[in-house]
Amino acid sequence: MAHHHTILLPEFFQALRAVSEIDEVDWTLASRLAEHWKMSIADVLLELHAVNESTLARALARAHGLQYLSGQSLTCDFSDVDTELFSDLLNVGAAPLENNKLAVCNPYDDHRGHLGSKMCEREMVVTERSLLYEALRKQSLTNWV
Numbered sequence: 001m002a003h004h005h006t007i008l009l010p011e012f013f014q015a016l017r018a019v020s021e022i023d024e025v026d027w028t029l030a031s032r033l034a035e036h037w038k039m040s041i042a043d044v045l046l047e048l049h050a051v052n053e054s055t056l057a058r059a060l061a062r063a064h065g066l067q068y069l070s071g072q073s074l075t076c077d078f079s080d081v082d083t084e085l086f087s088d089l090l091n092v093g094a095a096p097l098e099n100n101k102l103a104v105c106n107p108y109d110d111h112r113g114h115l116g117s118k119m120c121e122r123e124m125v126v127t128e129r130s131l132l133y134e135a136l137r138k139q140s141l142t143n144w145v
Contacts, residue, residue: 007024007027007028008027008031008041009041009063009108011063011064012041012042012059012060012063012108013027014063015058015059015060015062015063016045016051016055016056016059016063018059018062019055019058019059019062020050020051020055020059022045022050022051026050027041030044030045030048030050033048040106040108040109042056042060042105042106042108043106046129053071053128053129053130053131054070054128056128057071057105057126057127057128057129058126060106060107060108060126061107061125061126063107064107064124064126066107066124066125066126067123067125067126068125068126068127069097069101069103069125069126069127070127070128070131071127071128071130071131071132071134071135072131074095074097074103074127074131074132074135075097075098076095076096076097076098076103076135076139077096077097077098078096078139080096081096085115085119086136086139086140088114088115089115089136090133090136091114092104092109092110092111092114092115093105093106093109093129093132093133094111094115094119094132095132095135095136095139096119096122097122097125099123100121100122100123101122101123101124101125102115102119102120102122102123102124102125103124103125103126103127103132103135104124104125104126104127104132105126105127105128105129105132105133106126106129107124107126111124
């Protein structure tokens with residue numbers, strides 16, 4: 001008896017499959033765990049060590065037609081950010097960059113709902129989650145503690 005499962009986020013699956021060893025079984029398992037744990041598929045894949053952060057970020061960027069930017073290259077610009085907006089950036093996993101860009105670790109997240117249209121008018125780029133949060137942590141330690 002064959003079971004056919006619908007592939008969730010097929011563009012993301014195809015992009016990830018092109019740059020990793022992920023197959024349909026891995027994807028189905030990650031999808032089920034994401035639903036059970038109430039997490040994104042991207043976060044589940046990281047938690048399971050199915051892919052590394054750079055591979056994941058590249059695939060997310062590709063699936064959304066966005067630029068990938070290595071977390072090593074982030075040049076943040078917090079000049080227009082108050083503590084409330086900073087808290088929102090932490091919640092959604094985003095950081096404002098120079099040249100009117102916005103780094104995100106998961107473009108599937110609801111950035112517009114959390115950050116508002118002014119921040120979301122920036123050109124979105126995708127980067128590694130841990131390096132994005134490291135940049136946010138440095139900013140909070142430097143300017144708000």
